[in-house]
Amino acid sequence: MHHPLRQHIERITPLSDEEFDYVLAHFTRKKVRKHQFLIEEGEPVPYEFFVVAGCLKAFNIDREGKEHIIQFALEDWWISDYQAFFNKVPATMLLSSLEEGEVLTISLADRNKLCAEMHKIEHFFRLKITAGFIAMQQRILASMNLSVQERYEKLLALYPNLSQRVPKQAIAAYLGVTRETLSRLRRS
Template structure:
């Protein structure tokens, strides 16, 4: 676990052993079972989660109970309800496990402490946030400008590992298409 998070951080910023020990001391490891929630709508969001092992989905349920999947997060990915996490408000998203999952949890208070102490870690989080903004913009533009088939093909290119791990109904929800439409694409 510690080796993986260190490698993750050091892809962007190098850390001494002492710096890494300081950073790691602010994370809490946690395990969740398949179908368990990391975050539930209407609850406060105490952590940002870095996935060590497993797979989760972040989604919003509309007034009719339909799930709209915002994000999948697997090993080496971060996930939370960022609006609620940074504003310390109640969640508008659910984050639940599609597999048994192990995460490292980071509270906003601990994140702020690490960043205040080690500016290179603040740089790391800024780079990760920027990458997230780019990814989100790409996703929104894809939903606005691409047809269903194009979105499916983009998904295959961007996330080939997820196709084997995520049920087709959830991929369809992520892409904004029906399960039947997705079946037609995947049978070609």
């Protein structure tokens, strides 16, 4: 059976066994506990995370103490505070685990090294960043143009298992509504 990271990369570009072993050597495997913080606001962000198992959330807490979820990351997804990771500035978001799981971490130096040495990996990361940018743009447009009901239905259509894995409060924080509003949406 192929390694999950290899399967993920090979959806874009094939790798020989030697190439994959070299790529994997630049990652560190990390088990995560439920509710464990991987990034804390104001701290450096040394890693990007590939989710092997579990579910993570990237979020911000506003001045009133309200949580705003920027992204969920399930198996086969990448997540980090990208502004902090790429610009080497303190984190403006938090990243925590909603489930027990496992991630692979890669540092910016190792990511850049792999991209400089292997065109296939540079191509892979370029396509992943492009897809992430498009997804974020679509989410912003949806928040500006769709009703809460439409955004909720779109979320469930895109990620049908998310509601079984993520607390209702987290889905509400992702949609930017209260838990009560979410309950009304779910009944309609």
